[in-house]
Amino acid sequence: xxxxxxxxxxxxxxxxxxxxxxxxxxxxxxxxxxxxxxxxxxxxxxxxxxxxxxxxxxxxxxxxxxxxxxxxxxxxxxxxxxxxxxxxxxxxxxxxxxxxxxxxxxxxxxxxxxxxxxxxxxxxxxxxxxxxxxxxxxxxxxxxxxxxxxxxxxxxxxxxxxxxxxxxxxxxxxxxxxxxxxxxxxxxxxxxxxxxxxxxxxxxxxxxxxxxxxxxxxxxxxxxxxxx
Amino acid sequence: xxxxxxxxxxxxxxxxxxxxxxxxxxxxxxxxxxxxxxxxxxxxxxxxxxxxxxxxxxxxxxxxxxxxxxxxxxxxxxxxxxxxxxxxxxxxxxxxxxxxxxxxxxxxxxxxxxxxxxxxxxxxxxxxxxxxxxxxxxxxxxxxxxxxxxxxxxxxxxxxxxxxxxxxxxxxxxxxxxxxxxxxxxxxxxxxxxxxxxxxxxxxxxxxxxxxxxxxxxxxxxxxxxxxxxxxxxxxxxxxxxxxxxxxxxxxxxxxxxxxxxxxxxxxxxxxxxxxxxxxxxxxxxxxxxxxxxxxxxxxxxxxxxxxxxxxxxxxxxxxxxxxxxxxxxxxxxxxxxxxxxxxxxxxxxxxxxxxxxxxxxxxxxxxxxxxxxxxxxxxxxxxxxxxxxxxxxxxxxxxxxxxxxxxxxxxxxxxxxxxxxxxxxxxxxxxxxxxxxxxxxxxxxxxxxxxxxxxxxxxxxxxxxxxxxxxxxxxxxxxxxxxxxxxxxxxxxxxxxxxxxxxxxxxxxxxxxxxxxxxxxxxxxxxxxxxxxxxxxxxxxxxxxxxxxxxxxxxxxxxxxxxxxxxxxxxxxxxxxxxxxxxxxxxxxxxxxxxxxxxxxxxxxxxxxxxxxxxxxxxxxxxxxxxxxxxxxxxxxxxxxxxxxxxxxxxxxxxxxxxxxxxxxxxxxxxxxxxxxxxxxxxxxxxxxxxxxxxxxxxxxxxxxxxxxxxx
Numbered sequence: 001x002x003x004x005x006x007x008x009x010x011x012x013x014x015x016x017x018x019x020x021x022x023x024x025x026x027x028x029x030x031x032x033x034x035x036x037x038x039x040x041x042x043x044x045x046x047x048x049x050x051x052x053x054x055x056x057x058x059x060x061x062x063x064x065x066x067x068x069x070x071x072x073x074x075x076x077x078x079x080x081x082x083x084x085x086x087x088x089x090x091x092x093x094x095x096x097x098x099x100x101x102x103x104x105x106x107x108x109x110x111x112x113x114x115x116x117x118x119x120x121x122x123x124x125x126x127x128x129x130x131x132x133x134x135x136x137x138x139x140x141x142x143x144x145x146x147x148x149x150x151x152x153x154x155x156x157x158x159x160x161x162x163x164x165x166x167x168x169x170x171x172x173x174x175x176x177x178x179x180x181x182x183x184x185x186x187x188x189x190x191x192x193x194x195x196x197x198x199x200x201x202x203x204x205x206x207x208x209x210x211x212x213x214x215x216x217x218x219x220x221x222x223x224x225x226x227x228x
Numbered sequence: 229x230x231x232x233x234x235x236x237x238x239x240x241x242x243x244x245x246x247x248x249x250x251x252x253x254x255x256x257x258x259x260x261x262x263x264x265x266x267x268x269x270x271x272x273x274x275x276x277x278x279x280x281x282x283x284x285x286x287x288x289x290x291x292x293x294x295x296x297x298x299x300x301x302x303x304x305x306x307x308x309x310x311x312x313x314x315x316x317x318x319x320x321x322x323x324x325x326x327x328x329x330x331x332x333x334x335x336x337x338x339x340x341x342x343x344x345x346x347x348x349x350x351x352x353x354x355x356x357x358x359x360x361x362x363x364x365x366x367x368x369x370x371x372x373x374x375x376x377x378x379x380x381x382x383x384x385x386x387x388x389x390x391x392x393x394x395x396x397x398x399x400x401x402x403x404x405x406x407x408x409x410x411x412x413x414x415x416x417x418x419x420x421x422x423x424x425x426x427x428x429x430x431x432x433x434x435x436x437x438x439x440x441x442x443x444x445x446x447x448x449x450x451x452x453x454x455x456x457x458x459x460x461x462x463x464x465x466x467x468x469x470x471x472x473x474x475x476x477x478x479x480x481x482x483x484x485x486x487x488x489x490x491x492x493x494x495x496x497x498x499x500x501x502x503x504x505x506x507x508x509x510x511x512x513x514x515x516x517x518x519x520x521x522x523x524x525x526x527x528x529x530x531x532x533x534x535x536x537x538x539x540x541x542x543x544x545x546x547x548x549x550x551x552x553x554x555x556x557x558x559x560x561x562x563x564x565x566x567x568x569x570x571x572x573x574x575x576x577x578x579x580x581x582x583x584x585x586x587x588x589x590x591x592x593x594x595x596x597x598x599x600x601x602x603x604x605x606x607x608x609x610x611x612x613x614x615x616x617x618x619x620x621x622x623x624x625x626x627x628x629x630x631x632x633x634x635x636x637x638x639x640x641x642x643x644x645x646x647x648x649x650x651x652x653x654x655x656x657x658x659x660x661x662x663x664x665x666x667x668x669x670x671x672x673x674x675x676x677x678x679x680x681x682x683x684x685x686x687x688x689x690x691x692x693x694x695x696x697x698x699x700x701x702x703x704x705x706x707x708x709x710x711x712x713x714x715x716x717x718x719x720x721x722x723x724x725x726x727x728x729x730x731x732x733x734x735x736x737x738x739x740x741x742x743x744x745x746x747x748x749x750x751x752x753x754x755x756x757x758x759x760x761x762x763x764x765x766x767x768x769x770x771x772x773x774x775x776x777x778x779x780x781x782x783x784x785x786x787x788x789x790x791x792x793x794x795x796x797x798x799x800x801x802x803x804x805x806x807x808x809x810x811x812x813x814x815x816x817x818x819x820x821x822x823x824x825x826x827x828x829x830x831x832x833x834x835x836x837x838x839x840x841x842x843x844x845x846x847x848x849x850x851x852x853x854x855x856x857x858x859x860x861x862x863x864x865x866x867x868x869x870x871x872x873x874x875x876x877x878x879x880x881x882x883x884x885x886x887x888x889x890x891x892x893x894x895x896x897x898x899x900x901x902x903x904x905x906x907x908x909x910x911x912x913x914x915x916x917x918x919x920x921x922x923x924x925x926x927x928x929x930x931x932x933x934x935x936x937x938x939x940x941x
Contacts, residue, residue: 088329095328099273104265105258107450109399110483110865117399145258154253162252165833169672170255171399171450177256200872203865205399205451206672207840209873211833 067135074134078103079147085134093137094118094129097144105145105174116202119175119182120144126182126201145174148181157181160219166211172204180216190220229734229746232727232786234824234893235685241752242685244885246829249677250691251448251670260448263418264480266405272301272324274469274479275331276462277338278489279313279320282347282552282858286311290339291321299326300334301473304465312345314523315552316859317488319461324469324477347552349853351495351520352390357549363518366529368545377512377541381503384512385578389570390497390923391906393520394849395487396559397868400450402460402490403480406467412441413467417459419444420452421708423650423667423701428459434468444701452671454558455491457708487863492851493559494521496528496566500574503541508584508592510575513542517570520549521556531567535642536575538596553853553860558710560838561643561899565845565906569924572639572907577920580624586638586911587617597640600795604640607797607819607884611638614817614880615799625918631807634814637911638799641903645822645896646792647716648707649785654683654722654729656779660768662687664726665697668706668718673898674830675714679722681826686726688750689767704782712896716790719826719894725783732779737770791892796820796900798839800908801877804916806935809928811913813843814877816905821884823895828883835881835901842905844871847925 068089076083076096085100094111097103097120106129107117113131120129121143149155154162157180167173179202187194195216204212235243254260291303306319313320320340325331348360357363378384404417413435419425426442429435449456466479481490498517504510515532529546533539559565579589591608594601612618617636626633652666664683670676676696683694697703707717734745737755741748741763749758756764801815816839825831848869852861862868906924913931914920919938921930 088327090329098265099267099328102267104261104267107262107399108264108480109401112483112864112866114865115399149257154257158253158256161256162248165248165252165829167249167252167255167672168674168833168837169399169451170251170260170448171262173255174258177258196874200874203399203870203872205397205453205841205870207837207844208833209840209871209876210836210879212873 072135075138076134076142077140078142079144087134089133089135091134092130093120093132093134093142096134097129103144103146107171107174109171114203115172116179117172117175119178119202121178121182124185126179145178155181156222157184157215157219160215160222161212164211164215164218166208166215168206168208172202176202176204176212180219184216184220184223188220188223190216192217230727230730230749232724232789234789237887237890240685242681242691244825244828247677247681247691247827249674249830250680250696251676255448262400262448262450263404263416263446264400264450266416266478268405268407268476270475272326272469272473272475272477273328273331274322274324274466274477275328275335276322276481276485277320277335277340278485279316279318281313281342281344282316282349283345284313284342285345286313286320286340287343288339288341293339294323294334294337297330297334297337299330301325301475302469304468306461306465315489315554317485317554322462322465322469322479324473347858348855349552349858350855351518351549351551352497354518354547354549362550363547364525365545365547366525366527368543369530370543372541374512374514374541374543378501378503378514381511382506383578383581384501384503385574385581386501387574387577387920388499388922389573391495391566391569392924393495393553393851394493394559394845395851395868396453396455396491396557397487397870398451398453398455401481401483401486402456402462403478404459404463404466405476405478406470407476408470411437412443413437414443414445415467416445417463418449418456419446419459420456420669420671420710422446422669422699423705424708425459426701429464429467432464434464435471445699446669447699449669449671452709453560454562454710457558457710483865484863487851487868488860489554491557491559492522492554494526494556494566495519496570498532498570500570502574502578504578504582506582508582508589510536510539510578510593510596511541513539513544515544515570517545518547518549519566520551520553522553523550524555525550526556528563528567531563532571534564534567534571535598535640536571536593536596537598552858560841560902564641564643564899564903565842568639568641568903569906569910573910573920576637576911576914580914583623585621587612587621590638590640600642600793603795603821604797607795608638608640610882611797611799611817611819614882615801615815617799620801621915624915626916631805633804633806633916634801635804635912635914635916636799636801637908637913637915638797639904639907639911640795640797641900642793642795643712643900643903644792645712645716645794645899647720647785647790647894647896648713650706650717650721651704652718652721652725652783653704654725654781654783656729656733656771656774658771658774658776658778660771661695662689662693663695663697664722665703666706666718666721667701667703668698668714669709670698671709673714673834674827675709675718677830678715678826679718682719682722683726686723687730688752688754690753693753712898712900715826715896716894717785720786720789721783723783723789724786725781728781728783729779732781733770736773737765740773741765789893791823791895794821794895794900796904798901798904798908800905800912802909802912802916804913804931806917809931811847811926811931812875812877813847813909815880816877816908817880817882818901819882819884820897820901821889822897823892824890825883825885826894831883831897832881834897836879838901839879839905840871840876842902843876843909845925846906846909847871850925
């Protein structure tokens with residue numbers, strides 16, 4: 001209890017759901033947002049990709065490669081489909097999705113890894129798309145909310161959000177749904193308290209947390225009956 | 229003929245039931261397209277240059293280098309050379325370019341020079357503000373004889389209380405996407421006033437477009453809370469940049485300008501004295517209060533004391549302080565949360581001084597609370613039951629060993645919520661399909677769903693038998709969504725419109741059923757003789773009699789279906805770690821009336837959300853201004869804090885729904901439940917730790933500070 005406020009409000013990396021934190025610690029080949037923040041601060045203006053120190057911090061040993069500053073070819077594997085784009089190296093995964101691929105489910109809100117409205121799943125782990133560079137997302141499997149259910153159908157997590165009125169304005173909802181989906185993928189049987197403690201990486205302004213808590217548990221129960 | 233009166237409880241199939249919001253699937257699947265998500269072909273992105281200073285004169289502005297950059301398409305100047313900027317974040321110019329990144333680069337290439345001017349950004353020091361000529365007393369009220377009242381008082385309690393400026397922090401920032409098609413302007417804009425926006429564009433000499441040529445679209449929006457009534461200077465800028473460049477332009481505020489200039493709630497600080505008899509009867513009140521809403525002269529004049537307006541001897545004065553900070557805008561229940569916190573905290577302190585349980589103290593003094601005294605009494609008793617108040621309350625200062633102290637606190641509040649004027653159009657097609665259209669907007673409150681429920685109930689159809697069209701100014705105009713006025717407005721205009729349409733249909737089919745329209749009703753997808761399901765034809769058969777021409781019927785807001793004025797009571801239970809100063813809201817109980825409830829599910833969500841939003845401003849939210857630099861220290865979401873999912877405890881909502889309350893018709897609900905949480909939580913903290921934390925938000929620093937001072941006293 002004593003550390004609750006600190007955990008939620010003073011350190012953005014600690015806002016992450018457990019799964020995000022784990023990804024940050026363990027993903028060696030990936031380039032997690034957590035390591036990225038540690039190494040370089042914010043994405044805007046970063047014209048050089050392969051900062052050696054950064055890569056070492058990320059546990060990646062490789063020869064530095066300079067990309068940009070102009071647009072470079074980028075290939076992103078999103079929802080199982082490969083997209084070829086030309087993007088400046090400074091373009092974030094979020095802006096690539098929203099501005100270049102019209103995948104607007106992930107929302108731009110804080111744009112600095114605090115609120116979680118841009119949450120997508122990369123290699124099975126949730127990341128803040130506003131703080132992953134598109135060029136760094138290459139070679140990773142990216143799942144956005146557009147890819148979790150076929151057209152005209154709802155993923156069980158989405159359905160639980162609808163049924164439990166876990167949304168009002170809905171602007172945080174996509175990010176929450178992705179965070180919850182990823183959480184349940186890794187923790188299929190959470191208790192109420194576990195779920196509560198693990199989903200602090202997303203913020204809602206309308207105050208829909210009561211519904212979201214119920215939705216998480218309901219989705220967990222439903223998913224046991226077979227995934228979509 | 230069908231009557232517009234709300235059906236009695238026994239005949240309601242949908243109204244008042246628990247119904248999931250109809251746009252839920254679109255939102256929960258990420259398919260809903262917000263303004264921010266609109267990406268028309270050839271879109272340009274605009275970024276703004278805003279003032280880095282609290283107060284300055286622009287002495288030079290050179291955009292030539294920026295404009296020469298390849299891919300930069302247009303520049304719009306809000307404030308040029310010679311103009312003064314009056315707060316950090318004040319608009320200077322906007323640049324539209326092929327990409328967001330390029331627009332940012334171009335803004336950086338603008339050369340602008342300032343002459344810095346004197347400023348004040350912090351309103352805490354009233355003497356300083358007065359010396360600076362920045363204060364204006366908005367009024368003084370006196371009733372009875374305050375001096376005599378305090379003489380009569382056997383106990384006097386005095387305290388200083390403060391609630392700072394906070395922001396709206398809508399998750400979808402303010403902004404729009406503007407696109408011209410010849411002399412027609414199409415805008416997607418995140419707005420609380422779909423029907424009113426065109427007129428604002430038409431007023432701009434830069435655009436030279438009649439309102440009739442402006443189409444406004446806002447199907448879904450990412451929060452407003454009172455900050456999105458106007459199209460704003462940046463809305464005009466988007467349209468002007470689109471005109472200049474010949475391409476569509478998206479201008480959404482980045483988070484920093486959003487928090488600096490796109491809406492804030494005025495502060496309120498005050499010194500309050502309360503006088504009472506030893507038996508707890510309040511006999512005197514005196515308050516000197518002040519606050520700031522930026523450079524405008526705004527504030528809570530006339531609201532202190534809050535609710536307890538019949539205290540016999542009272543004086544209150546309010547002074548507005550002008551500061552070089554972003555302008556205030558209506559913030560959910562304008563002025564009420566501030567006035568409520570100051571009043572309920574002062575009264576709670578008086579109860580503590582008297583050694584009374586505040587529940588008993590409030591109940592004893594409800595005769596001073598005006599026309600809703602009986603309702604408050606009932607609500608407080610219900611809340612006490614749900615909170616187990618009598619078991620949980622203890623005199624100030626939890627004596628339990630260990631660092632975690634628990635306490636309970638309470639507050640009451642009021643609001644109007646009369647439905648705004650507006651129109652609705654119901655169309656019944658010969659194939660039986662129905663559309664209901666009104667130029668309103670759904671801020672996330674459930675407006676779309678309410679319209680659907682009322683129309684379906686009126687026409688005896690299932691929810692999916694109606695297509696609801698809102699969020700577009702081509703539909704009949706509806707009012708702006710503010711002050712909890714939407715549900716009354718749209719539910720009554722929809723009810724009237726759908727009833728009018730139904731009556732036309734009944735007139736068409738009455739002969740076939742061998743009767744007159746007044747003997748018919750629409751129930752369960754049938755038109756039948758009232759109370760006689762055997763004499764019926766199906767809805768589809770009835771509509772087929774229309775031939776090829778649909779029925780179209782208008783409806784306007786109707787005062788017989790709505791009402792104004794609600795009361796609510798809330799109780800909070802908190803735990804406080806007296807070693808770290810961290811406060812946790814463990815439980816809240818919210819008891820609320822709002823007349824006839826259309827959808828209990830979304831209504832309950834409004835109250836849950838309000839309790840959580842209230843917890844945010846009680847414990848976390850503050851726009852922190854630094855007088856040294858004239859800047860805001862936390863214009864971002866890591867330091868402008870909101871509660872997370874684990875930061876709030878359990879919330880119990882009880883809606884008052886007896887027949888007498890329902891007979892008042894529909895009353896708005898968005899504002900009232902957000903008024904009390906700050907006061908209830910603050911009073912609970914005082915009960916837990918034994919001393920008053922006089923200023924919100926109750927951060928660990930302020931809690932420890934209050935504890936330190938309390939120990940010294």
